[in-house]
Amino acid sequence: MTAPPPRRLPRRLVVKLGSALVTDGQGPRADFLADLARDVAQLRNQGTEAIIVSSGAVALGRGRLGLPRSPRLDHKQAAAATGQPLLMQAWADAFAPLGLVTAQLLLTAYDTEDRRAFLNARGTIAALLKAGAVPIINENDSTATAELRVGDNDRLSARVAQLAAAELLVLLSDVDGLYTADPRLDPAATHLSEVTALTPVIMALAGDSDRSGPGTGGMRTKLEAARIAAAAGCATLIGSGAGERPLARLLDGEARGTHIAAEGNPVRAYKSWIAGTLAPLGTLRIDAGAATALGKGGSLLPAGLLAVEGAFSRGDCVAVQDGEGRELARGLSRYDAEEAARLVGAKGAEIAALLGYSRGDALIHRDDLVLQ
Numbered sequence: 563m564t565a566p567p568p569r570r571l572p573r574r575l576v577v578k579l580g581s582a583l584v585t586d587g588q589g590p591r592a593d594f595l596a597d598l599a600r601d602v603a604q605l606r607n608q609g610t611e612a613i614i615v616s617s618g619a620v621a622l623g624r625g626r627l628g629l630p631r632s633p634r635l636d637h638k639q640a641a642a643a644t645g646q647p648l649l650m651q652a653w654a655d656a657f658a659p660l661g662l663v664t665a666q667l668l669l670t671a672y673d674t675e676d677r678r679a680f681l682n683a684r685g686t687i688a689a690l691l692k693a694g695a696v697p698i699i700n701e702n703d704s705t706a707t708a709e710l711r712v713g714d715n716d717r718l719s720a721r722v723a724q725l726a727a728a729e730l731l732v733l734l735s736d737v738d739g740l741y742t743a744d745p746r747l748d749p750a751a752t753h754l755s756e757v758t759a760l761t762p763v764i765m766a767l768a769g770d771s772d773r774s775g776p777g778t779g780g781m782r783t784k785l786e787a788a789r790i791a792a793a794a795g796c797a798t799l800i801g802s803g804a805g806e807r808p809l810a811r812l813l814d815g816e817a818r819g820t821h822i823a824a825e826g827n828p829v830r831a832y833k834s835w836i837a838g839t840l841a842p843l844g845t846l847r848i849d850a851g852a853a854t855a856l857g858k859g860g861s862l863l864p865a866g867l868l869a870v871e872g873a874f875s876r877g878d879c880v881a882v883q884d885g886e887g888r889e890l891a892r893g894l895s896r897y898d899a900e901e902a903a904r905l906v907g908a909k910g911a912e913i914a915a916l917l918g919y920s921r922g923d924a925l926i927h928r929d930d931l932v933l934q
């Protein structure tokens with residue numbers, strides 16, 4: 563059998579690790595974490611930023627508390643509260659010899675669904691990566707109520723990929739990809755290396771989600787994650803975490819996996835979300851100089867702002883109009899209507915003095931702006 567070709571390294575990827583990879587019956591699998599940390603360090607040297615979504619808090623906490631496996635939510639939450647610091651300590655220990663600092667983010671569904679919370683989490687992840695830290699994300703299991711839970715880290719990682727505008731989501735599991743049936747139950751099942759569309763037939767290959775291992779969701783939640791990621795312009799690669807350097811081998815094409823194609827790219831998906839699905843809640847009227855800057859791909863700065871209309875909050879979609887009321891663009895405002903009104907005509911350096919704080923020089927950052 564010929565090895566698949568090496569994959570082009572993405573600019574940013576999210577790698578999700580299931581409980582069975584991160585933990586065993588005794589505690590964290592330190593060798594696996596160290597291997598993964600080496601792969602992440604190597605990727606950074608090659609220009610790829612990696613964000614980790616790590617399961618394992620419940621399994622580690624159960625072990626520490628001596629709680630049996632049970633579906634009781636309060637027990638799971640107590641286990642998560644106990645296991646999460648153990649999990650983070652294990653990750654910190656894995657990255658420390660490489661001189662890399664780890665950072666914990668605990669997210670709920672709200673953080674990925676509410677626009678303001680989404681932008682906030684996005685900003686935090688961007689700031690962490692810029693500062694050279696490795697973001698390690700899990701669901702905020704210990705207090706999230708049923709309505710606030712994503713419920714599994716496969717889908718959580720897809721939402722993280724969306725909010726981080728990642729190009730690739732890698733789901734490392736105990737299986738090396740999608741098969742025509744569950745390979746544990748059907749030895750005749752065959753491996754699928756490429757999925758171009760998540761049709762109902764493909765989705766049905768995952769069977770139902772109930773299984774008895776340490777993981778949550780089985781293959782079904784992985785395909786659901788791939789669907790979320792694809793719509794956000796992010797491809798998915800499902801592979802095995804077994805053996806040495808599993809992430810590097812999967813990306814090199816040395817180890818096989820299942821690749822699920824993206825629809826478009828993350829920037830286009832994000833911008834069509836802004837332009838196509840959000841109703842503007844206000845208007846920013848701008849002068850000719852600012853209009854020229856937007857046309858050249860710049861951000862909207864308060865220096866070119868003439869007037870503010872409507873009642874919008876930070877993160878809301880606003881329309882940008884020229885002096886004659888022609889709509890030039892739409893985007894997500896970094897300041898609310900009241901703040902924006904106080905910033906009319908202000909230079910970047912004056913923002914902090916006018917408001918007492920600053921959320922950056924741009925009213926609408928170019929990444930959050932779509933020209934009409």
Ligand SMILES: Nc1ncnc2c1ncn2[C@@H]1O[C@H](COP(=O)(O)OP(=O)(O)O)[C@@H](O)[C@H]1O
Binds near residue numbers: 741743745776
């Ligand atoms: N069509 C399929 N192809 C591959 N694996 C499948 C399929 N259907 C069900 N599975 C099961 O999904 C499991 C992986 O899910 P899970 O144990 O939840 O992983 P993780 O803990 O990594 O999230 C596999 O071990 C396999 O038994």
Ligand SMILES: N[C@@H](CCC(=O)OP(=O)(O)O)C(=O)O
Binds near residue numbers: 581618777780
């Ligand atoms: N947030 C949970 C993990 C949930 C989950 O999806 O687990 P898994 O299927 O093992 O990735 C924890 O840290 O225990």
